[in-house]
Amino acid sequence: MDYEEINYRSFSRERELESSAAFSVLMQKTYLWMTMALAITGLTAYIVAGNEMILNILLNFRAAIWILFIAEIGLVISLSAAIEKLSLTTATLMFIVYALLNGVTFSTLFLVYSLPSLATTFFVTAGTFGAMSAVGLFIKKDLSAIGRILIMALIGIIIATVVNIFLASTGLDVIITYLGVLIFVGLTAYDTQKIKKMFQMAPDASAHTQKYAVLAALTLYLDFINLFLYLLRFFGNRK
Numbered sequence: 001m002d003y004e005e006i007n008y009r010s011f012s013r014e015r016e017l018e019s020s021a022a023f024s025v026l027m028q029k030t031y032l033w034m035t036m037a038l039a040i041t042g043l044t045a046y047i048v049a050g051n052e053m054i055l056n057i058l059l060n061f062r063a064a065i066w067i068l069f070i071a072e073i074g075l076v077i078s079l080s081a082a083i084e085k086l087s088l089t090t091a092t093l094m095f096i097v098y099a100l101l102n103g104v105t106f107s108t109l110f111l112v113y114s115l116p117s118l119a120t121t122f123f124v125t126a127g128t129f130g131a132m133s134a135v136g137l138f139i140k141k142d143l144s145a146i147g148r149i150l151i152m153a154l155i156g157i158i159i160a161t162v163v164n165i166f167l168a169s170t171g172l173d174v175i176i177t178y179l180g181v182l183i184f185v186g187l188t189a190y191d192t193q194k195i196k197k198m199f200q201m202a203p204d205a206s207a208h209t210q211k212y213a214v215l216a217a218l219t220l221y222l223d224f225i226n227l228f229l230y231l232l233r234f235f236g237n238r239k
Contacts, residue, residue, distance in 0.1 A: 021205070022199070022202045022203065022204050022205040022209070023196075023199045023200050023202060025205035026199040026202055026205055026209065026210065026212075026213045026216075027195075027196070027199060027213075029205075029210055029213040029214075029217075030195060030199075030213045030216040030217045030220065031217070031220075032217075033092070033095065033213065033214055033217035034217040034218075034220045034221045034224070036096075036099075037095060037096070037098075037099035037217065037218075037221045038099075038221065038224065038225075040096060040099040040100060040103060041099045041100075041102045041103040041106060041225070042103065042106075042122075043103065044099070044100050044102075044103025044104060044106075044107070045103040045104070045106040045107045045109065045110065046107075046110070047103075047107075048103065048104050048107035049107040049108075049109075049110035049111065054104070054107070055107065055108075055111070058104070058107070058108060059108070059111075065105070068101055068104060068105050069105070071101055072098060072101050072102060072105070075094055075097060075098040075101070076098065076218070076222075078094065079091060079094045079095065079098070079214075079215065079218065080215065080218075083211055083212065083214075083215050086211060087207075087211075088207040088208075088210050088211050088214070091211045091214045091215070092214055095214050095217065095218055098218070099221070102225065109232070111239070112236075112238055112239065113232065113236040113237060113238060113239065114236075114237045114238075114239055116237070117232075117235055117236045117237040118232070118236070120235050121228060121231050121232045121234075121235040121236060122228065124231055124235060125224060125227050125228040125231055126224075128185060128188075128227065128231075129188055129223070129224050129227060132185050132186075132188040132189045132192070133188055133189070133192045133220070135189045135192075136188065136189035136190065136191070136192025136193040136195075136196065137192055137193070137196055139189070139193065142193075143189060143190045143193050143194075144190075144194075146186060146190060147186075147187070147190035147191075147194070150183050150186045150187050150190060151187075153179065153183050154183050154187070157176050157179050157180055157183065160172065160175075160176055161176055164176065177230055177233045177234070180226070180229075180230035181227065181230045181231060181234075184223055184226045184227040184230060185227065187223050188220070188223045188224075188227065191219050191220060191223055192220070195216040195219070195220070198212065198216070199212075199213075199216075
């Protein structure tokens with residue numbers, strides 16, 4: 001074994017350790033930011049639900065809900081499309097603003113559902129999300145093919161939901177609800193595995209790389225929120 005081979009092996013081992021450390025940091029950041037966003041959304045929703053002036057605006061001016069909805073969609077698209085150009089600070093702030101706007105929108109849930117049922121649904125969602133995220137982290141089977149099917153199914157239920165606005169079919173609504181739960185249960189595992197693979201190839205945990213942890217946190221946050229909304233149809237007790 002010559003000197004160059006020893007140096008190469010030492011360098012390879014050093015890079016392997018650096019990549020392992022980066023993976024750990026990036027995954028921790030992802031779940032930390034996702035948890036932070038959920039906390040911001042929940043706290044904002046609770047505070048706004050107790051503010052009559054803001055609630056009156058949301059309930060009496062339909063344009064307000066549409067403005068919030070468009071702003072949220074715009075933030076998600078902008079953050080995803082411009083992640084390379086954004087700084088870590090800007091990306092994080094955009095994620096926080098999105099979580100705040102979502103909280104304002106979700107404040108109306110407190111008017112429709114009882115607080116105990118909202119809490120129950122949250123904990124059921126958290127348990128389900130945690131279990132499926134663990135599946136995504138530790139399963140050896142490649143979930144890419146399943147993920148593509150789930151994404152197509154998601155597009156299908158979005159179309160079905162729009163159609164059902166006009167049909168108002170109770171049966172179709174039940175089918176959409178069951179499918180929605182199954183789809184986001186599966187997407188949680190798929191997205192977690194996709195994020196894991198991405199960060200396993202990360203060379204470091206620099207500010208540039210951490211921007212992708214913000215984007216990953218947004219992805220898991222959306223999985224959690226959508227799973228919560230579909231489960232709420234089962235566990236939510238209306239007032």
